[in-house]
Amino acid sequence: MIEIGSFIKLQRQKQEMTQGDLAKGIVSLSYLSKIENKKTEASREIIQLICTRLGIQLDNELDTTIQEKCKQWYSMLFEVHDKEQIITTYREVQGLMDTNLTNNLLMFEIHKIRYYLVLGKFDNALDKINELKDVSNTFDNLHQFYWYKFRGNYSSLNGDFNEAMRLYKIAEDKISQIELEDKEIADLQYIIAVTHSKLRNTLESIDYAEKALDIYMKEYNFMRCAQSHIVLGISYRRIKMYEKAIKNYNLARHLGELNNDKQVIQLTNLNLGYLYSAKGNKKDAIHYYLEVADDLDVEMNARLTAVTALIKDYYSINNFDETKQMIDKGFELIDMDNSSEAYKSHYYVLNTFSFAINQEKSKFESIVIDEFIPYLKKHKDHANLVIYANMLGVHFEELNRYKESVKYYKLANLTYEELINI
Template sequence: MKIGDRIRFYRIQQNKTQEDLANGLISVSYLSKIENNLSLPSLEVVDMLCEKLGIRFIDEEEPSLLEELKDWYKLMVLQEKEEVEFRYEELKEKTNQSRDSTSLVYFMLFEYRYFLLKRELYEAEKLHKKISEISDILTDELNYFNYKFIGLYNYLSNSYQSAYENYKKAESILLRSVFDKWEEADLCYSLGLTSSQLWKVTLCIKYTTQALAIYQAHYNYKRSAECQILLGISYRRSDEIDKAEESYLLADKIANTLKDFNLKGHIHHNLGYLYSMQSKSEDAIKHYEQSFLFNEQAERSSRLLNILCLVFEYYKICDFEKGLSWVRKGQEWLKSEEDFNEYSLHFRTYEYLMTETNEEFEHFLKERVIPFFEKQNNSKYVSDYSEELARYYERNHKYKLASNYYRLANSTLKKINNI
């Protein structure tokens, strides 16, 4: 790393402004030229700047520390969360004491990935502002990690198009560089996931198949199962029902071998949705109930989704008694309306539909439910609930209003089909 780059890097690391560092030594404009490698300072000036920053003029490379950092990052990719957490403080202390600026840059980037692993998005965003200030000194490998981690941040923030674009930038570096196969697989899997969120079915199948081949070759069974689930979703979206079912069942075999109940919960949920699409409600209900049981240790949002799907299936087959029992269960799982507002709206709507649809129901859908999902750009639920409101108006001979909401349901349904 050039001396100007090193000075800027350590200044930013220490949260110092150019004014802070230059004060009493040199002018701010001269420091700016040094940091941008536009002026070669005298040894005296370099010594003064290095002394104020508490660093040495000569960069001291520590290959062993860099290897430790890369091993730590690999543990993040493998989702070894306990070991990652255990090593964090130790590596943080080592890098703080290190004179190796290259290792420090790697630590900054891997710490960014660490915050994303822990879903600490605010901390990740703060750290990335620092990384952005030194982006021009990043090597190809460091830029690869930078783009990949920005992509993950975008993905976790539900900005899927931005995530895809940043993952593609990382891919362009990967294709002209040498990385381990597990790294290539992880990027392909990330591209597959993001393509799925964007409903880019062909791209999802392409990237997920590439990732699956590597995971299978390296006996990474859990990731192989997750790839099969992702492929199943894509095949289902492209109406290749048999292929979708085959992928889910292959994933289930792996989950049985691993005794991974969370994975089985995810698989049964997707099988339930697959059968629901085919109007096989009994099969769908069986798998949704299995998913609910296996998801015992899963996040509450996963269990609430299971419950909602069961409510919907029982509503479809007009078994309102069982449907309402699941509505009550869902409402019990909600700690507060604000906590999972979306689910409170779903459960209240189906409670009306399976008991009594009246003016209160009309107002609820018209003023709260449909506007909520319009704001979320959730075309599916806007379409579903607009159609329910249209039917209500039709039953009450309010044909003009019924026509308006049938039109809204159809127009939003087209958005789904044209994604």
Template sequence: MKIGERIRFYRHQQNMTQEELANGIISVSYLSKIENNQSLPSEEVIELLCNRLNILLVDETEPNLLDDLKDWYKSIVNQEKDKAVSEYARLKEAVDQRNDSTSMIHFLLFELRYHLLNRDLGSAQKQIKRIEEISTLLTDELLYYFFKFQGLHAYLRSQYSSAYDKYKKAEGFLASNVFEKWEEADLYYSIALTSSRLWKVSICLRYTNQALAIYQAVYNFKRSAECQLLLGISFQRSGEWKKAEESLLLTSKIAETLNDSNLRGMVHHNLGYLFSLQEKSEQAIEHYLKSIEYREQKDYTRKLHSIFSLVMEYYKTKNYELAKGWVKQALYILAEMEEDLVEYEYHFKTYQYLLSDPQSEEFECFLKEKVIPYFSEHNMFEYLATYAEILATYYENSYRYKLSSHYFRVSNDALRNIYKLI
């Protein structure tokens, strides 16, 4: 990093204005030129500026520290949470002591990914803003990480279109940089997962197969299983049920071998969905219940997803009392959580109305003003189609045919978007 860039970087880190740094040394306009590498100052000026910032004249990057930071990042990607947590304080202290801008920028980026591992989205958002202030200092390699991590941040906030765009920007830096194969695979898997959320089935299949080829080559069985799971979901959506079941059963075998309860939960959930698509409700319910059983105690999001699928299946088969019981349990979980999960709040409150007061004006307003706009904004077409049809039927039963026709069109347009993406 050039000296002017280093000065700007550390000034930002210390929340110092140009006026405060330049005072008594040089003019503000001259400092601006130095920071933008438009002027090369004398050694005396550089030394005075560095002394005020309490940094060294030379950026003494220590390869060992940078290697340690990259090892830490790999443990984060591999979800080795205990190792990631134990290394965090040590590396933060080491970076602070060195005053090395290269290590500091790497740490800021990997710290962002660390916050995302811990699902601390508030801290992650603040970190993104800090990094944006120094984004002009980022090399192509660092921009790759920044776009990738912003993609994950958007994904965790259910902003799937934004996540997909960020991941694709990160992919644009792959060709100009040399990354290890596991890093490439992680990006491909992230794009595939986001594509699945957006019902971009053909894109999901392509990127999943790219990731799977790498994971199989390096004998990463867990990630290979997660890829097989994604393939199963994609085959479900394209109506290739036999292929879907084959992929899911293969995932199940790997999950048994690894004794991975979370993976078992995901397999049972998707087998439940597969049987639901085939109108085999009894088998679907059996797998959804197993999925909930295998979900880890604090894995609330995935547990809620399985509970929601179970509620829909019970509702479809007119087991209303069982559906009510699970809705009540889900709303209790949501009330106890610190994190707001708007998507699931809307899902379960919708079914709470359907199971108790489906013709109320309050339900009409809830669907029209909150639920449908939310799923439309997030391009979640499957749910948009379902809830728009429910509202259309509500208006039809109330003899308000103009509004009914409008929401049937909204539902049909959402379905067309799904089939177009497939």
């Protein structure tokens, strides 16, 4: 059973009531504080009066119905679902929660972190995390599993992959103490694999992706199988096992085609582009990037990622006409989406190459030195930091500004050493 004090505190805060508002005429302010903080057990009569003031039904006959609705909503947060359907079901469950004392309240509140992240409402997710910290000492092991997992999701989406990994590992430690469906275990293993990939822990990424894939294959979850194959493909590409990488990418694309999943198909194409670019085969890389950039059904971030990859490869082979066309296309896409803040790294790439190709030297130096490099350092994007530090080194060398040239070549070299040792 949920701790009644935690329940009262959450409902009071949700209704924006002060302790004084709730306690008035029922108990003293200090006594209510003790109830909320589990320092005393109030009589049933007092709890009834407090719940009545909050508009809560104490004797709840709907707990089974609420539990089933919650499970339905939770599953929506982990599979591809229409966001409007997720929001509609959320409101329905919230209405039940607002009028009934139920064992499902804490789990529902914890899942709100995931809900806000699915909707892209990061500030709301952080507010919910901070709100739940006040009652987190009442969480059992199952609550804690999701509590740490969803906080890991928040950290990951904010680019703090080290913190995300720390939280995911705490969640993983809880698995032996709770009963979970295999698909829940696989989901955590998959996101740990992705996080290891972000941190360039290649062997660990392969290990966790294979664990997740083994479960997804048994569950016949082809979409998740495809995503696991993509993670494996990325890992094998990084250690230059190109044939294994291509095999995993082809498996991912085949599964995407079976499910008619455009996102998986084009994510595979994007990664095939990276592979062929890494091998020096710019022609094939450009072919795969164009598949993604020209697909109107693919999410905007994937299209912009393909466009910026095309800019880099066209520029590297001195095809400046195509470079300019892709720069224009990138700015057009960002303008269409009207949320350039969400695509800040793409915005920096577009401006960097625009200034470089138009010989706007002072603007090029300003954006790369003052904005782009600090941004890459902050987000620990070592791979791109090597690219743009080198680009600055070449730029200053061509201007015979050798002291500055050496400075950025040195930064590129040190970053590369750090990258290969991660």
